[in-house]
Amino acid sequence: MKKWLGAAKHSATSSTHSLSALEEPQAHVETAEAELSKGNSPFHKLGQGVVAFLRATLGFEQDIMREASERLGQAESAAYDHQRRADKDAYHSKIYPPGSEYARCLAESQLMSAVVAVLNESLSESIKGFYKLRKAYVALQEIADAEKRYLKGRSSTSVGSTSTKSTVNSAPSVASTSNAPSVSGQTLVAQDEDDDDDFVDADESIAAAATPTTYQGHLESKELESKLGNLSIRPASSSTQVPAAPVIEEDDFSEFSNHPVDLFIHSGSNLCFGLLQLMLSLIPPAFSKLLYIIGFKGDRELGIQMLWRATQYSNVNGAMAGLIALGYYNVTVGFCDITTSDAYPKERLTTLLFQMRKRYPESRLWRLEEARMMAADKQLEDAVKMCGTDEKSPLKQVEALQWFEKSLNCMYLHRYEECATSFLTCVELNNWSHGLYYYIAGACYVELYREAKSVDAGRAKRYADRATELLRKVPVHAGKKRFMARQLPFDAFVTRKINKWEERSKTRGIAFVDAVGVAPVEEIIYFWAGFKRMRKEHLVHSLERLAWSEQDGCHDNAVDELATLSLLRATVTRWLGDTATARRILETQVLNHEWSEFKGGNKDNWSLPVAHYEMSVIEWIDAGGERGNKQQLEICSRWVEKAAKWEAYD
Template identity: 50%
Template structure:
């Protein structure tokens, strides 16, 4: 059988019998891996095939692929559950482990299948399917916790000490029921009276297509009722080394040292199945903690139904632990998730403690993964993202552009999308537009967004040549009009959690706004477009952070077009919301140019000087600049304070500004800045700055 381990590195590894013993099989590309894995019927074959399909689904967001992945995952769940039952009924025929109870490897396969199934369900356009997905998360957590308990007990019996990865997640004492007030803020299965498997039921709905999860993994006579388990004490004291017995937080240096001293499980056992179980549990727990810690606030009520809350730091420690096992699927997945999270999310947050992004460790991980899996394009994509974070946009474009095509069109689409974004930041508008149009043939998820950015790029080209070459400018105007008016045909067709995608709502309103302005001002559509939509997109995609000083100054020049009454005679009578957008974007450029006083003055005088009611009174209004301006002020205060060890009064002002954004009513594209706000609040709390 081919290896499951390197699916992310275009390889796969599996066992030929009841255990994972074949660790050095030849490599195969994903397509061949899928073909080979389809021939087998073991839980490992089906988990491997499901993982390959899952990757296709989450990389491309294509409905037909998601449906196929979901069906395969359901099959993998059932198969793993059946093998688990066999192992428990007759342990003599199961893998003999000194650490885990009979059938633990199948229980892990079952939990991993449930987790992937839950993610696919949440990505589905149905709210009901999403609810079922969260229910599966809960059941998977129960299984994973039971496996980790077995590991913890073994470490205690042998005197090897607790692992600060998933093993120490388990508590040696069963507490009472945990109420919301008692929650430690960690990933916790809170219980209610008489909690059982029937807690979640879709009222008056046929459940014929709902595959009920199997019973929680019992594993042996020591199993306890996981639904009645409280993890508060353990999560506070054992999982998080930065928390002392009295609940007080120690400094971040102690936490880093604790992570570095994390037990390497390879010193505990050399059994390949045991290592697979350990690394898989670390991966799954880590991913659960991470995902649930960054869920947008809008989902908080939904998650409360399942009593889950995440802990980002704990999740990252578990994922780092799993990356030690780079030769199997768990380590490869953990590496991809870790790099993706830092390069695609945390790297673009503004309020962070020193060392929040472990750059040296990340570079080392990326180097090791590229050496281990040289044929994989996902690691090249992560390298490009890392270069972008280093403000080396030209190099990032070069790295992605020179790589050969992947066998997966979803990965090729991701690379093209990343390249096109970087070209947008570099002001290579025509090449960027062509790249986004190419994405349409490679990905079915958000054609409206691709057309919108392409059209906005041609708007910028029109403005650049309007005075110098009118004929060329007019040709760009035609392209802008064409692509922007295609956008409404492609918005509203996709959904998330049963709701229209926020970006679709945003761009749909923008097109209506510009059509209305063209009629009202008696001008062409392209002349009715407001403040640079490309610079606006650059803000929402954190592009200003990737730019060097020269590129930021060029952005200021492009923004200045709107205020030039010779080029834009409508500016003097422009609506308040457009003037607020312009001021906010300029202030952000000033901030990244380290001109903090200028940034603050611009925000106060030209954004916060407007009332929310005033902006809402505009036609097809953009009201988002006001809440986002409070976030930008928070960042300015953080920088002026000198960061985590700076002026306390200024840090408090930063916290107060963030609190204003948190309490703000819903606004367009809030999810694009939501993670930054959440991270900023967490950072300030660690600095001892409390909310007022």
């Protein structure tokens, strides 16, 4: 190992041992970090970077993100340095040029650095992150080109030997159409000669509008458009395109090589290309100009396909790909109402989860994903048990996520006190959005107060006092976090709600807890797609809570409050299978109002645009899904388009 790490000659055996170091983060984190810190190879540095990356992306804490950026920067530097001096005595792959394993480390470090930068609170740091995505792509494209050349040479010497099972990807590559470097023939070029870490942003001396203090609805910003318009790292004539992918399918690769280094390079290319494609495909339309920084757009289907390929490998690349795939399906797809019949491959995901839990039996990340799948399958009680937090996790961020998932599932089950306690535990474990945690905990005590005030005055007072205490903490803690220089949407939402209730309390001369409007917990359940995870008895309970809000008059006969009540009732009714009634409620109690009625002051203005979205979901269901009635599907599209083009709201 000493010779491989420090001397001029590197051995293939040492490469294999160092690659195994990357397996450590999946088991015992402290042990992994201790072992990885003993080495200085790019693989050890990358392993340390992976641990920091997981902490950063699981917890969204700024100090952890800074640490992750530093570690990934060290991994990037080490990989670049080793790649440049990769010599003839290193492992010689018949597929990849010398140094390709370092190029793969370099690309993964850059890709993870980009993700951390995009999650940063700073807009300029986020833009740097998109720039790094392109740098990662250039390194990955070199590896894909090496596979192309190998297959081409193999087919020319053995006619037909690979024609039936392996194909050369003919998609145009950015590396060949832009100002990116070309393959030198023997050794990979790591990146552009002038491609250092100094990033020149748009001229910030130009006066610009101040960052809004509240969330502006859709993510649109004239300032952002202007900044991005001044950025260019590719020729103006080149067009935005979909990047090419590695060309050897996972089922075929064993025919070409079984060497651990080759497997590491190929599986890592699938992981990185897949994540890159998926990330770019998820960029909101308002940020589409960011794609001009990179020079190409993402292909979601191809990205997911490549991640699935990477999961077949029993190394760190396969584990990371599994986490990303499960996270995408359980979180991103899991929040959607309009999906095709094959959008959520339940059987395949179940198999993947079983394999990962078997491979890493002590890792709590997989238990978290299993809990999410249980919730998606409406097994909420089992999901709460799976998130059991009696044992401390080596990763505090994983423990915080487990508590957060448990909190949400308790909320869907209407276990108000348990939900409140769990969210308050999240305050101790994570500093991402304390305002939101206090708001939901306080809203739970509001519901407990409402249930108790007609049967137990003493208990009702205790709940009222606790609700007031927690809700009045919200403004103090909200608005401190930013995403790409913007206030978090939920922080803006909860702050406005508290201001609205304070104003109503003073105007009507009533206690603050009595000024709370329509079922705030049911609102949060809607925003987190909780009705989708409820069984019939849970949905009926939600209708009962909404009925209480109507009978008690907490809506104050305000148009916005009544519209919110009707929207929530229509959504629950839809999930109970009665789309006709849901449609009627929306048409007669929400959509019959003018947009002007929801403007001004602290009014809840989200119900009208969201009602348009709910109408699209009803049309989709009544049409019979993607293969259903075309006329109704066209109507569905029009409703979606109206909702998407709505002006700013919160």
